Amino acid sequence: MLMARNTVLAEPALTDKSDPDLVPRLSAEKLATLPPAVTRPRFAPRSLTTGIVHLGCGAFHRAHQALVTQHAIEQTGDRRWGIAAVAMSRPDVVNALRAQDNLYTTLLHDGSEVRAEVVGTIREAVHAPSDHLGVARRIADPRVKIVTLTVTASGYCLSPATGRLDAGCDSVRHDLQCRSNPHTSIGMLVEGLAAVRRGGGTPPTVISCDNMTANGRQLRRAVIDFAALRDDRLADWIERNVQFPCSVVDRIVQPATSTDAAVTRNWLGGLEDRAPVSAEPFLTWTIEDFEGERPAWELGGAQFVSDVTDYELAKLRLLNGTHMLLAYLGGLAGHGTIAEASSDPALRALARQFMLAEQGPTVSLAEPELRRTVDDLMRRFRNPAIRHDMSRVGRNGSDKMIPRVIDAMSDNIAAGRPTPAAALLIAGWIRWFDACGADDAVMELIDDRADSLTELARGIADPHRRASEFLRRTDIFGTLPESARVEREVGDALAELTRDEVATVVRRRLLPEFDKE
Secondary structure, three states: OOOOOOOOOOOOOOOOOOOOOOOOEOOHHHHHHOOOOOEOOOOOHHHOOEEEEEEOOOHHHHHOHHHHHHHHHHHHOOOOOEEEEEEOOOOHHHHHHHOOOOOEEEEEEEOOEEEEEEEOOEEEEEEHHHOOOOHHHHHHOOOOOEEEEOOOHHHHOEOOOOOOEOOOOHHHHHHHHOOOOOOOHHHHHHHHHHHHHHHOOOOOEEEEOOOOOOHHHHHHHHHHHHHHHHOHHHHHHHHHHOOOOOEEEEOOEEOOOHHHHHHHHHHOOOOEOOOOEEEOOOOEEEEEOOOOOOOOHHHHOOEEEOOOHHHHHHHHHHHHHHHHHHHHHHHHOOOOEHHHHHHOHHHHHHHHHHHHHHHHHHOOOOHHHHHHHHHHHHHHHOOOOOOOEHHHHHOOHHHHHHHHHHHHHHHHHHOOOOOHHHHHHHHHHHHHHHHOOOOOOOOOOOOOOHHHHHHHHHHOOOHHHHHHHHHOOHHHHOOOOOHHHHHHHHHHHHHHHHHOOHHHHHHOOOOHHHHOO
């Protein structure tokens, strides 16, 4: 089984400060003048019509879905799949793209090697708050067959307690009162779909590309919940007529830097690109099959399957769960990036043990494929050209614990398998609510529950009692089997992390076959 995995980063601020008036800018007219080593669209970007609306014009979308769409168009010549890429808040990227005919460069970093490709699938760059046409009207355009999203989990306006739409949040209340000017992705979708219904049209297929469990089903539920607050008949129509396939995506995309801008300028023969993106070579996109028109994404690197559940589970537990382990323990050891942490001998051995002995037995991968997948992941983790910093990887751990760590931990406990790495991971996360205050901390603690958890951590000195109080937060950990045992193991690990070096604590938990690596 081929795996799909996901690591989605927020859009960074552009940091290159060169004067665009002094350097010629990337543009449609200059495509023909680019150096031969630069891959460019094998079609005229201006010949595309808009068939896709994408909510979330961030780095991940531009290094992933937009690039896959470009390769699909090149394979088929079908020009109907230009993208209206919508920035939900900040205008920086939109302004940069508009100034260069919506073109930009993707840099693929593999160690010391770099490949550059100019992407031309964004037909329109849209800043939602100032868009005179309105995102809902764009969604309702009969030529638009697909709506995709990368707005992060918070963009779905879900209640952590129920998993349903949080009807009480300010942004949802605003969108219910101001239908013509929605602020949220959910409000935009519902207003657009309502317009399709009024016009008797065929609704677009809506595809979540965010890193959430059953992302299509969660999005569908949020949209229907919102629609029901407006009109039960609209909610019923959406439920019967709109497809929300789940998808699983993966490519590590790093924040843009001034170095990237300089590298891009060199590749482009001196042309300025104010919106480059940098990523690793690895890319997958697994999509639940659906009816209706769509780009030939399978020719661009995607795959269509009947059910993404196994792919999603493998991604969440092997890639994302191990990222959490490396972030929290690597950060405590002073490593600033995943590449640094996975090059640490003790942490590298623990990561392999975690994937092969704990997470791996809980996913549907045969032993040879599991080992190949783990080897591939370890190579990706160690890519020194990708600066995957700990604050981005480790943020919002309280929302990620159950799908990425606890579910597998529970499966292992039920099967009688030990879980030393998972217990140490949890202890590392708890430890950060103290460690983040240190002057030399390499990780910024970003978590929606940070205030209450920091107060809890600092109010309890005894590590075992602190572990117990954290683990009793069912909103974070659910209901753990053999809770007394888990609390003891996490408490032991937390006590050790408080007094000993991380490498020493890790070595105590390595199985002999991994300690030799």
